[in-house]
Amino acid sequence: MQKASTGPSGDRPSSSDLLCFSHLRWDFVTQRPQHLLSRFARERRVFYWEEPVYDTGEAWLDVSPRADGLTVVIPHLPWRDPEANDAAQRVLLDAFMDEQGIGAHVAWFYTPMALGFAGHLSPLATVYDCMDELSAFLYAPPELLEREAELLRRADLVFTGGPSLYEAKHGRHPSVHLFPSSIDTAHFGRARGLKDADPADQAGIAHPRIGFFGVLDERFDPELVRDIAAARPEWQLVLIGPVVKIDEDALPKAENIHYLGGKSYGELPEYLAGWDVAALFFAINESTRFISPTKTPEYLAAGRPVVSSPIVDVERTWARDAMVRIAADADAWVRAIESLLEMDGAEREAWLERVDRALARSSWDQTYHEMRALLDGAAEGREWDASADGVEQESGLAAAAGD
Template structure:
């Protein structure tokens, strides 16, 4: 079967009408660039995409919308402002009204509603949508400070959703019995963007003075990191430098490990990441093994590899499942084995680059463009589009081994 031809037909079908897509997210558009931004950028190529964020309290006596354009994208971030003294019922009523106003401004065309947080379904459930999509990229109920009503709202969203995606295979397995149109889509990668790091870039000023070898991490610094492990490996190897890029969220700065060889350089934008990676010898994923990380499928795994850097990670289930057999990926159980794995990764980094041939073959099978295309196909089918294509047409490819679950029910 000509899959490219089939995808071309889909692009002319129901999904690619002028109906707007409203994406409800607990993350700000201009925070850390993650899965939502990658996908919405691509969907915005042929339709208006609104990125509806969490409300912001205001001193104004009325609720209103802020619509923020950003350079380099057609996606519009929508930031509702709600009087800070209103109670939950007043807030939800106001948010529902603001959503209706947004849709009215776009001709009241039936929208596609796309959710990253079930909490926002509370004020959007009344909308007559062309399709409802739940892209469950994390088990938010397991995160620190998760609202108690989150699980109940997720159940309500699952009951309404036309199609459900998960951010990894662990999440797929956990939810496979809760929806009959569920599909696993692990992290993809913009390999071209990160491959720039292999060419040798000038180190940014705030990193240039840090002596090598450099071992680095980028991402949100929160309860998912094993701070004790970081402290121990830095103490075990004072001759190595540990670089951390990213915002500190939900934990105190006072809780961060401090040492002469640990360097926190703050949050960097997506465009800057390859330049920093270029100056690293090894990339790290020192995640704690706890409820918050039980179902994660880190996007940074393929990004680090695309940059040509060996990766050392703790035993995150989806990382072990998808990448433990990939050259350049090392899994460690404790501080001692983590240090040993870093030493092995440093040795690999100083050897030939032949290991990257296998890495590139794996990464070539998973791009954000392909993920968006497969998702579009599944949404099209949920909206009454063409008959389903064979599983290989919609299955995420990178990293899945034969013993892993089928990517969708």
């Protein structure tokens, strides 16, 4: 059986495996976990444990190794009560760790709900990467806030995906670090140089095009889209992304509203290249109170002028120097879009210079390296005995926390 190698004392944090527990599907849309964990997978084994799929039969694991060095693990469980499901996942997790030879490891949480089956682990370090206020989302489990309080007690490090989340969490843990959404500038910057490369399902749509990509869920504002489309029937609204948790029949329908479905991360620059304005069609409600949309810098890197609903983190970070226009209602949206469509060449060049200066301060590589340094520091005080069947001997922060 293969065992995780600890290496020399100073190398332990980088050589330890990383177990990530997430509420997001790896193959759904590319978000923060994919950007960060694919980088961690270059130096260590990374196992991405998703939320269960419920079907008939016995509990089992769908284990899918990926070319990027990461392994996706999907539990399949019979539909039972949450307590029984946690018990079943704990059995699956323990057997999986034994089978994979996972000894020294980092536990990385995107969802506090995973504590129900992974709370017995004794990792070198525990990370809570808080990218959303999950309790504000539709169908959030009632015990989520209690589980989050427990995760905050156990965690060595807490990362937050935006300023609003940082402000909400920093008083609840002694080591909270702000890591806003970063940007793969080269990937989305390709859109600036693409000419006449419209994908087939977008090529027949007239201009001007106002585009949006992302998940269409409770954060999306269908009424806003309906009102803008009605106010300017000559504008074409292009919406890219899957529909989740909301009724697809409730989405606005009009000749100038185009739903193109989900697209891969690699395809997005080609679609962006054909838009005149990019949009953040977000509703203002509890589910958007703490969001810091990754698509904001992605739109900007593509060289697309952007209009957004008044999302707090967008206003704070990107509305400076008019890099993003903020509009509170449909009338304001129409005025903002009109002003961007009328920008002349000199105005656009000046805007792009401001955008590029801001984007140069952030990248996923930089975020990864800063997180890794913090993680290495948090794990330095831990000891692990590889001879005892991979049983970790705790010291330092873990023992003090009573994990």
